[in-house]
Amino acid sequence: MRIAIVHHWLVSQGGGERVVEALALMFPEADIFTLVASPKGIPKALQDRSITQSFLGRLPFSTRIYRHLLPLYPLAVEQLDLSGYDMVISSDAGPMKGVITSPDAIHICYCHSPMRYVWNKYRDYSDQLSGISKYAFSLSAHYVRNWDFCAAQRVTHFVANSNNVAARIRQYYARESTVLYPPVDTSKGHISEFVNDHYLTVGRLVSYKRLDLIISACNRLGRKLRIIGSGPEEDRLRSIAGRTIEFIGEVDGPTLWQEYARCRALLFAAEEDFGMVPVEAQACGRPVIAYGKGGALESISHAKGSPDCGLATGIFFMNQTVHGLSNAILDFESRERQFHPPAIRAWAQKFDSIHFVNKFQSFVRQVIASGPYSFQEEMAHSLEESASEIEQPNEAQISLHRPAHV
Secondary structure, three states, X not given: OOEEEEEEEEOOOOHHHHXXXXXXXXXXXXXXXXXXXXXXXXXXXXXXXXEXXXXXXXOOOHHHHHHHOHHHHHHHHHOOOEOOOOEEEEEEXXXXXXXXEOOOOEEEEEEOOOOOOOOOOHHHHHHOOOHHHHHHHHXXXXXXXXXXXXXXXXXXXXXXXXXXXXXXXXXXXXOOEEEOOOOEOHHXXXXXXXXXXXXXXXXXXXXXXXXXXXHHHHHHHXXXXXXXXXXXOHHHXXXXXXXXXEEEEOOOXXXXXXXXXXXXXXXXXXXXXXXXXXXXXXXXXXXXXXXOXXXXXXXXXXXXXXOOOOOOOXXXXXXXXXXXXXXXXXXXXXXXXXXXXXXXXXXXXXXXXXXXXXXXXXXXXXXXXXXXXXHHHHHHHHHHHHHHHHXXXXXXXXXXXXXXXX
């Protein structure tokens, strides 16, 4: 049996790449396809695998300009040759659902989100542009949006990374999906006996993460904040940061987990599809103060304003403003001792990598069971071979390492 794993691009290592890594461990003989790849964006588990790039990967500076090649995505995707594969598994937040497979092949799309820049975040991206750039983007987005809907109809089965994304798949593609949360290596987390008095935020320094709100709220309240990550917004964010704000930059895995374990709480102001960072903080027993929209509603157990937090793992603020976040921080501090680190860690362990592996394998088996009998036999045998290692996982298999740099 021939299996292909398809991912939109491998230029940095984040949540989507950890999903690909998990899939690659489940299907060790699978070939990997992507639009663009760079050495630093390829997870360890994929470095000795066959990786095929589209023609976009041969363009000069492709790993820098790939996000600006939107009009070329449909052509690049459809030129990937997947005709000889019996099963295609796409890990997609872009156009990869549109790959052309053999007529009798199964295509399972693990969807991180429909393309944000042409669907739910289209207006946000458009408003950042002006003049001819805005016009060109609008024209391209209209064309790609229509193509993307048609491409979604080629998928045999959709799997969504959250109920939040499942709703978008239903709205934009008119397709139903199975919800399976992405793999988070909660085994790396630990509860520290020593907790500092600073807050923490982690992630790429890009506009939609709303680090400006977090910095402004901590400036207003005079609270200490440590920021882990780098990105194009760094200079602007440094310009508004007060003396209590510290930029740490990129850190390695062990340092990141130590930072989680010793922070007072994680601040999270973005509307994410799911959001692995809050789960990682909770794996260290630390509560999360988060914007109450999107995937955070599923990854965080909310205190709901009750005087006794009980098994809650965080507090939501419903207005994505400095005032809203500031009030949430004060609310948290008024009942900080009511949050219980062991209960918070126990909640996070529901999202551990091993659950993703087991549930995805179970889903594939169900898909195979509904296919032709000969296909069932061959695919079942293939799964049994890979499952013999997954069902008795070693550290390398279930410890889907967080990338060395955030």
